[in-house]
Amino acid sequence: MEYTVQKLGRLAGISTRALRYYDEIGILKPARINSSGYRIYGVKEVDRLQQILFYRELEISLERIKAIMNDPSFDLNEALKAHREQLLDKRKQLDLIIANVEKTIASSEGRMIMSDKEKFEGFKQKMIEDNENKYGNEIRGKYGNKTVDKANEKVMNMAQEDHEEAGRLAEEIKAALAEARKTGDPSSETAQKAAELHKQWLMFYWSEYNKEAHADLAQMYVDDERFRKYYDEKHPGTAEFLRDAIHIYTVK
């Protein structure tokens, strides 16, 4: 069977330009050139093109493909088996990404909540690791994995309504805190109410309440820049005020 550029292109699903380019760079030369200068490809070229496409599917550069295929020690069978393995790996990766997209869809429809980390699961990027280490691990080490992990777990699986409810609670806490700060007294009634609200809010994320952990968390709000920023946004010192209120609350 003989093919002109377009016929081979249609057969293989690539453009005529690509075939001419392959000729140009010497990775796939036609079997012969006819009297009018047309490129004519034969059976061997078809097979070679198939090989090229296999490699290209693995995102190997044409340069390297050429080197590989011109290597006299090139073992077709071995190469094919390697292809199979690599393609199976690729499929696994793809499955991860598909799972990710599905989770993201669920998340965008409010059926699920994703942690930032989850959002990027499936992408080979090592990513946040370094960063996670700086803060995440530090805090984990200090306050224990269980507390943080359980919170994460619950946050991740929490239904949307819960999230909204928690959001309302968070607003209430903010309001109560703003009110309480005017008194300047963390043991005041409003301050203690804020601490109580904070406990309730926490219970959306923690599986079980524990005074010590609550007190530790309050300290974390002061120690960790990101948390502190959240509370101190409008009124500096709020994080510390909340910590004090919670510390009083937890020993009562």
Added chain:
Amino acid sequence: MEYTVQKLGRLAGISTRALRYYDEIGILKPARINSSGYRIYGVKEVDRLQQILFYRELEISLERIKAIMNDPSFDLNEALKAHREQLLDKRKQLDLIIANVEKTIASSEGRMIMSDKEKFEGFKQKMIEDNENKYGNEIRGKYGNKTVDKANEKVMNMAQEDHEEAGRLAEEIKAALAEARKTGDPSSETAQKAAELHKQWLMFYWSEYNKEAHADLAQMYVDDERFRKYYDEKHPGTAEFLRDAIHIYTVK
């Protein structure tokens, strides 16, 4: 948390050049520029970059990503669903290519014949031309579709271990054949053992054994140049010898 180019690059697993490029094309601008002209990125930019990488993994051009992320009426949900469809398509195509590799392996081992069209299955989005293969169709007509198709099906679904086991068997057959050929007698014990091994090997690919089909296949090994080549590689006449041995084996 604030990041310079290199820090953010390390965080996200991309180059500083890429970050400058993203700034240049306006897809990701730093939160601010410090007094020395350094790019400083903040939390929002980190999130945005993660989004960008997410889209990029889905093989969307930066141009489109930019449009997507700048368009306030962009429907995330719709886009995600479209992405999912594309990814599922991609997986289907990948499965086709994997099946293609499996078939090509079978073909290179002489267990199967592929039409030119088949060789590119999975690479093309659409199958357009019916490009008839001289051999494939001929032999299908001659020996029946069922035999060949069933073999294909099984090859495609075959598990890894089976494949390796089959490979070992193929080696055994080769060895037995080489041994048997010395006797020159296809009815000799070693020749019959080779035929028996060949049957076992076949059973990796056929769903059920059938003496007639086995005998037909043996004849095919002689008739078809490509199969014959595989067996005659070292010792011409081996294909015929095997055929004779199998013919004797199948009437026993």
Added chain:
DNA sequence: CTACACCTTTACGCAGCGTTAAAGTCAACC
């Protein structure tokens, strides 16, 4: 004060083609 690792802009290079442009070829139908 000196390393040295960072940062900046400018600018050319590269793969793997897509895309004209200008011109020749082939088969079919009139």
Added chain:
DNA sequence: GGTTGACTTTAACGCTGCGTAAAGGTGTAG
């Protein structure tokens, strides 16, 4: 045998997503 229309050719520039200098400024540790 002439025209059409789908094919082919070479030559050349364009595009994306950066890599890779080059030439210089900055930050900080020793």
